[in-house]
Amino acid sequence: MKKLRVIVPVLSMLPAFAIAANLITNPGLEQGSFVPTDWGTMGGGTLTYLQNQTSGNNCHTGTKAVSIQSPSPFMAGWYNTNFVPASMGQTYQVRAWVRSINFDSDDFVITYFEQYDAAKTSLGVLCGTGILGSSNWREISDVFAITNPSVATVRVFFLFGRSATATTGQAIYDDVTLELLSSPPSPSAIKAISHVGGLVTLSITNPTAGTSHSVERTLDLSTSWTTAGTFVATCTMTNWSQEFSNQWQRGFYRVTTTN
Numbered sequence: 001m002k003k004l005r006v007i008v009p010v011l012s013m014l015p016a017f018a019i020a021a022n023l024i025t026n027p028g029l030e031q032g033s034f035v036p037t038d039w040g041t042m043g044g045g046t047l048t049y050l051q052n053q054t055s056g057n058n059c060h061t062g063t064k065a066v067s068i069q070s071p072s073p074f075m076a077g078w079y080n081t082n083f084v085p086a087s088m089g090q091t092y093q094v095r096a097w098v099r100s101i102n103f104d105s106d107d108f109v110i111t112y113f114e115q116y117d118a119a120k121t122s123l124g125v126l127c128g129t130g131i132l133g134s135s136n137w138r139e140i141s142d143v144f145a146i147t148n149p150s151v152a153t154v155r156v157f158f159l160f161g162r163s164a165t166a167t168t169g170q171a172i173y174d175d176v177t178l179e180l181l182s183s184p185p186s187p188s189a190i191k192a193i194s195h196v197g198g199l200v201t202l203s204i205t206n207p208t209a210g211t212s213h214s215v216e217r218t219l220d221l222s223t224s225w226t227t228a229g230t231f232v233a234t235c236t237m238t239n240w241s242q243e244f245s246n247q248w249q250r251g252f253y254r255v256t257t258t259n
């Protein structure tokens, strides 16, 4: 049983605590002219560097993203070419924003976490859970633990695949993150907070699946804390929000995480 309490004033619009460094280079795909800087392709099919796009449409943010269509023979994708130093005992979280269009029943997106030895020879991949179905932009998330003592570096692949039947689907990736978690995985912390009208939205870091979060608030730090809401995190959950009464136009929030 581990508990962490973090207090953040509700009017703060900036991250209040240090966020683990993103180890992906060019994570938003915005750098690059004909190809995205520090990104490569794996497999066949149609792998396209989308440019001059509109945020929220065929890119998540900015104007650029990467697309996968007609994976051949069964799976294709993009990967960050940067070798990230890594070693046994470390745990990483990989996240990416994905738009999946016209997926049929056996189409999926999945994250691969490839491990290499000191000579950059592959030691095999760890597979993410995979996501099925068409969807507008959603964040996928996987946690990978390194248990092989020969691992020296890792790289991350973002793939679109199919099983038996051909596909007319398209997967678009943008805004990817690779973060080193402390070991054991660190408890959640409030990453950011927004306050629009009566709606407060907290963005939670490291929401390990199955962990329970209790959010409390107070009008000022001299009065008692009351429960504002609770939730159990899933792999893809990063936000909690609740509309509150006008008397709570300002206040302080804290979150307790129970592993």
Ligand SMILES: [Ca+2]
Pocket: 028, 029, 030, 059, 060, 061, 062, 063, 064, 065, 174, 175
């Ligand atoms: Ca982008």
